[in-house]
Amino acid sequence: xxxxxxxxxxxxxxxxxxxxxxxxxxxxxxxxxxxxxxxxxxxxxxxxxxxxxxxxxxxxxxxxxxxxxxxxxxxxxxxxxxxxxxxxxxxxxxxxxxxxxxxxxxxxxxxxxxxxxxxxxxxxxxxxxxxxxxxxxxxxxxxxxxxxxxxxxxxxxxxxxxxxxxxxxxxxxxxxxxxxxxxxxxxxxxxxxxxxxxxxxxxxxxxxxxxxxxxxxxxxxxxxxxxxxxxxxxxxxxxxxxxxxxxxxxxxxxxxxxxxxxxxxxxxxxxxxxxxxxxxxxxxxxxxxxxxxxxxxxxxxxxxxxxxxxxxxxxxxxxxxxxxxxxxxxxxxxxxxxxxxxxxxxxxxxxxxxxxx
Amino acid sequence: xxxxxxxxxxxxxxxxxxxxxxxxxxxxxxxxxxxxxxxxxxxxxxxxxxxxxxxxxxxxxxxxxxxxxxxxxxxxxxxxxxxxxxxxxxxxxxxxxxxxxxxxxxxxxxxxxxxxxxxxxxxxxxxxxxxxxxxxxxxxxxxxxxxxxxxxxxxxxxxxxxxxxxxxxxxxxxxxxxxxxxxxxxxxxxxxxxxxxxxxxxxxxxxxxxxxxxxxxxxxxxxxxxxxxxxxxxxxxxxxxxxxxxxxxxxxxxxxxxxxxxxxxxxxxxxxxxxxxxxxxxxxxxxxxx
Numbered sequence: 205x206x207x208x209x210x211x212x213x214x215x216x217x218x219x220x221x222x223x224x225x226x227x228x229x230x231x232x233x234x235x236x237x238x239x240x241x242x243x244x245x246x247x248x249x250x251x252x253x254x255x256x257x258x259x260x261x262x263x264x265x266x267x268x269x270x271x272x273x274x275x276x277x278x279x280x281x282x283x284x285x286x287x288x289x290x291x292x293x294x295x296x297x298x299x300x301x302x303x304x305x306x307x308x309x310x311x312x313x314x315x316x317x318x319x320x321x322x323x324x325x326x327x328x329x330x331x332x333x334x335x336x337x338x339x340x341x342x343x344x345x346x347x348x349x350x351x352x353x354x355x356x357x358x359x360x361x362x363x364x365x366x367x368x369x370x371x372x373x374x375x376x377x378x379x380x381x382x383x384x385x386x387x388x389x390x391x392x393x394x395x396x397x398x399x400x401x402x403x404x405x406x407x408x409x410x411x412x413x414x415x416x417x418x419x420x421x422x423x424x425x426x427x428x429x430x431x432x433x434x435x436x437x438x439x440x441x442x443x444x445x446x447x448x449x450x451x452x453x454x455x456x457x458x459x460x461x462x463x464x465x466x467x468x469x470x471x472x473x474x475x476x477x478x479x480x481x482x483x484x485x486x487x488x489x490x491x492x493x494x495x496x497x498x499x500x501x502x503x504x505x506x507x508x509x510x511x512x513x514x515x516x517x518x519x520x521x522x523x524x525x526x527x528x529x530x531x532x533x534x535x536x537x538x539x540x541x542x543x544x545x546x547x548x549x550x551x552x553x554x555x556x557x558x559x560x561x
Numbered sequence: 562x563x564x565x566x567x568x569x570x571x572x573x574x575x576x577x578x579x580x581x582x583x584x585x586x587x588x589x590x591x592x593x594x595x596x597x598x599x600x601x602x603x604x605x606x607x608x609x610x611x612x613x614x615x616x617x618x619x620x621x622x623x624x625x626x627x628x629x630x631x632x633x634x635x636x637x638x639x640x641x642x643x644x645x646x647x648x649x650x651x652x653x654x655x656x657x658x659x660x661x662x663x664x665x666x667x668x669x670x671x672x673x674x675x676x677x678x679x680x681x682x683x684x685x686x687x688x689x690x691x692x693x694x695x696x697x698x699x700x701x702x703x704x705x706x707x708x709x710x711x712x713x714x715x716x717x718x719x720x721x722x723x724x725x726x727x728x729x730x731x732x733x734x735x736x737x738x739x740x741x742x743x744x745x746x747x748x749x750x751x752x753x754x755x756x757x758x759x760x761x762x763x764x765x766x767x768x769x770x771x772x773x774x775x776x777x778x779x780x781x782x783x784x785x786x787x788x789x790x791x792x793x794x795x796x797x798x799x800x801x802x803x804x805x806x807x808x809x810x811x812x813x814x815x816x817x818x819x820x821x822x823x824x825x826x827x828x829x830x831x832x833x834x835x836x837x838x839x840x841x842x843x844x845x846x847x848x849x850x851x
Binding site for chain 2: 260295298357484
């Protein structure tokens, strides 16, 4: 087990990258603590799988170093890194039994028979597969197969980190939840560093202590699920996380005050230092409410989402969504909106103005 | 239980196929069955003879010898072509411009008709003017496939390997490239060596296509006719007289219809039986898989 440090890392799939656009992964400096549960969250093609493959050693980065603890492993092959990986589609050795599958990584490393047996039984018990040990792995359901590929990572006691590459993609919805809680449970029990790659915000937010949000090869925010929700430092995090995502209102800033359609919008801290070519006010639908006065909008659409309703309003060309709890009345036609000042912020060119980055 | 829906119209769709199969397979086969149980002295007069021809064929040394040669030939062919085909498929690139080059090169022998292959090798291996035959003799080997049974066999085997290994290569390659990258990555992480990757990932994933390859190569080589006919005509002596060459000699050369028909049926049943055995053994565990 070890702390993982990504130092000045950059990667391009092209042989001679020149501009920033040639890089699939922009410069990353990151430190992951030993025993943490981390998620890499982002849409397809954002570079999260590239980053994962760099950590596992399947890809060598164009630039920068990876350290496990204090050891530089940048040029160390995957087998020597002592990592484990669970892939999107369950990888199992079809011809073997469950037992042999779990024993495979140990046998390849020349571990003694008695020790293999003890370890396999211990892990099988951990992933609830003791009674299936003698069955052929090929006949199992996808969730059990996925548990085996996880178990193959867990049998080795020298594993530095176990990585999950969208492991629930092929799992039935009702089993996803079960397998995810199993993952959490295992993490608490063995206290191993885990990195979970996904494009599903629910999976990331429920699994991880720290979520790394990526977009177009850039790490846009690292934070706890609560931080990502309450204080997105980039508009991408704002609209990628949350359903629906954060409202973005193009605005002007005069003397530290934000104005939308010439009406003054009070923001967090009372003052903003935002400056840039594209200025936006960001506020989540959860923190918008109807009021007797303030910004005037037209109510366009109401969607029932169970416990609450999502109301879509318009101010000029800008759509503003808000949540209204059941039982509250919704005005028709023209209405006024109020924003929770402490959750309303100004973003300059996508980035939160008050955050030094 | 719900009543079954009766719909006789389905017959209209099945009848054309039944007629087609009847005319091109069942009727000719029954004609052979008909000949195999009768004796004739010409004049289109036939007499019932029961299983005499079958007994005679099975007991005849000539048939047993041809069958033995045939089994040996097929066994050698399979023992060379299958491992060689897998080895070539494994060493072929999985991506890049060389893939199409390899595939085209591999397909070329398959595109050449049997009798052309036979003629090509016939000339190629001639000891006095053929490139191969001349070279071998110039290098000091005493090689003449028209005189030496061993040389005739070696030439036939080389020719078949040249002609048909590609088929095994292409099928194996198709099986190989269908293996997702994740398997190789997982194997790397699990510390598996080259042999373990082959044994536990590549071979199991190739099993289905290999079954087909083995079946095709078995049936084809077991029924081989054109190449030995063109190359050696079954000689020298009877050295390369395989079952189908022997059968043609008997049926068309000697016009021994009864024994030839009995022999065809035995031949057919052996091919069928061995194919079935191969398939059953290789698919033994397949049923329980998803």
